Amino acid sequence: MFSIKNNVLHLLLIRRAAPPFDGCWSLPGGFIDIEQDSSVEAAAMRKLQQKTGLQPGYLEQLEVFSGKGRDPRGYSVSLAFFALVPYSAVSSNIATVSQASWWPVQDIASLQLAFDHQEIIQRAHHRLKQKALYSMLPVYCLPPAFTVGQLKAVIEAIIGKEIQRKSLMRRIEASNMFHLTEQKVSSGGRQAQLYQLKPGVDITHFNRNLGD
Amino acid sequence: MFSIKNNVLHLLLIRRAAPPFDGCWSLPGGFIDIEQDSSVEAAAMRKLQQKTGLQPGYLEQLEVFSGKGRDPRGYSVSLAFFALVPYSAVSSNIATVSQASWWPVQDIASLQLAFDHQEIIQRAHHRLKQKALYSMLPVYCLPPAFTVGQLKAVIEAIIGKEIQRKSLMRRIEASNMFHLTEQKVSSGGRQAQLYQLKPGVDITHFNRNLGD
DNA sequence: AAAATAGTGTCTGTGAGACACTATATT
DNA sequence: AATATAGTGTCTCACAGACACTATTTT
Known part of the structure; x- marks a missing residue:
């Protein structure tokens, strides 16, 4: 789950409270419960709610990670998601869940994370970067009403590069x-x-990238 | 598994030989065997080899489809892949596998397919179209040596629209x-x-789409 | 010679980057 | 008034589309 805090891209990690990797930071996750989860997306939403106390405005399948090397307990198959949420929606909820906290994405590389979560995060960040270049997806990191300046800051935080305000205004207009x-x-x-x-609009995809 | 035959985009379907959907056309698939499949990709390759007799030059995870409505036997979670293969590599192998055949993608919509495979195919086709607009991925539908005319025909078959030879030549040069x-x-x-x-090059991604 | 396909030259159109400029707020 | 942020006008640049033109092959 990504969000923007102080114009920096952050990711929500939770501290594990059981082996394996007891005490390590990790991505929030869990197992599908076929009784209550009508789909893998429902399972992801339920686990996020349970582990972090909040529901993202955007959720998308990232990729399946699998094999016997990634969990010391043996063969495993995990479907990773990536989610976006406005940081404003966060502040109250997150306090109620102990051992969950937001980390600047840049700082995560030097942490000791559980399983192959380091790799999963790299892939998620890469996908988010790409989508920020050709779509309006980053709006899901913002509250319902926002300014062009805020959107510009979010996009720049995601792609790690400055963009022209003018280009963004053109896209807002065109979309x-x-x-x-x-x-x-x-x-x-x-x-x-x-x-x-x-209300009800789809996220526009452009046919050129920003930041050539 | 997609390929190009007579300048038309085709998809490989196999006829099911057991319930449910006995006798229906379906995507080749099967279950992971954690003894022999080191990853979900390995499982996909093994199943393709087994069910169709050929190994694609390109394989990519598409998406997980899940829920209790998609298989009459109950709750299921399937990871769909999409693959590209040169049709030239096919002709001999495919004959040895009964009940597998290539269908023009346009004709598939009117077939009665097993499970939710109709939806999976739509999603796969959509992703392939998008990638053909901004990358050189379609080369995986061609033999090792090919002409610009062939590549142009493949791209046009995938995206369902004519492109300019000149634009393609520019991309070949630039890539x-x-x-x-x-x-x-x-x-x-x-x-x-x-x-x-x-040898060893990565598929180039461009920062504009064809066919604006 | 005619037809077919390959490949080039070059103009137009679109939208991103750059950046100066105007507008309106706070201090 | 000085400064900060918002927003516009407009030029340049890269690259896709269009299409006429040349080149080389088969019939």
Whole structure:
């Protein structure tokens, strides 16, 4: 589960409370319960709710990781997901769940994580980067109403590179995904227009990438 | 498993020989055997070899399909793959496997397929189309040495739209993935230059799509 | 010679990057 | 007034589309 905190891309890790890898940081996860999970997505949502106390606005299958080398207990098959959530939705909920915390994605590489979670995170980050280049997916890291400046900051945090405000405005216009609200918001200078997602729209995919 | 036959995109289906869906056409598949499959990819390759007699040059995880509605026997979790293979590699092998045959992708929608394979195929086709727009992936549908005309035909078959030969030549040049062979080949007009993949190169991804 | 396919030259169109410029807020 | 952030105008650049043109082969 990714989010943006202080204009830095963060990932939610939880500390394991049982062997194997007791005490290590790891991705939130668990097993499918065929009684209550109507699909693997439902299982992922249930586990996230249970382990982190929150439901992401976006959830997508990443990839299956499998084999006998990844869990000391033996052969395993795990389906990894990646999720996006606005950090504003987080603050209260997360406090109630002990041993869960947000880490800057850049700092994770030097941690000792459980299983092959280091590799899973790399893959997830890579996919998120790609999608940020050609789609509006990063809006799911923002609250329902947001400014162009916020969206720009989120995209830059994800792709690790500056983009032109102008390019982003062109895309916002062309995508037709958003409408202006009457509100404006202050941030130390001229007030910024608040946008929000039109209800029921799909995430636009562009046919060129940003940041060539 | 996709391939190109007579400049038309085809998919390999096999006829089921046991319930459920006895006699229906279906995707080749099977169960993981943790004794012999070191990973889910290995399992996919083994099942393809066993059910169709051939090994694709490209194999990629598509998506997990899950739930209790998709198999009358109860809850199931299936990982679908998509694969590309040159049709030239096929002709001999496939004859040895009864009840496997290539279908034009366009004709499949009207068939009665087993399980949710109709939906899986739609998703696979969609992903293949997208990748054909921004990458050189379609080369895996061609033999080791091929002409620009052949590659153009493959891409057009996949995306269902004509592209400019000029655009493709620009990409071939820019990708630096191929080298010319000394051979040329006849096809009813001026002889065409044969290209082949440089050994060990990665599939280039472009930052614009074809067919805007 | 005619037809077919291969390949090039070059113009247009689209949208990203760059960046100066205007607009409006806070201090 | 100075500064900070929001937003626009407009030029350049890269690359896809279009399409006429040349090149080389078969019939």
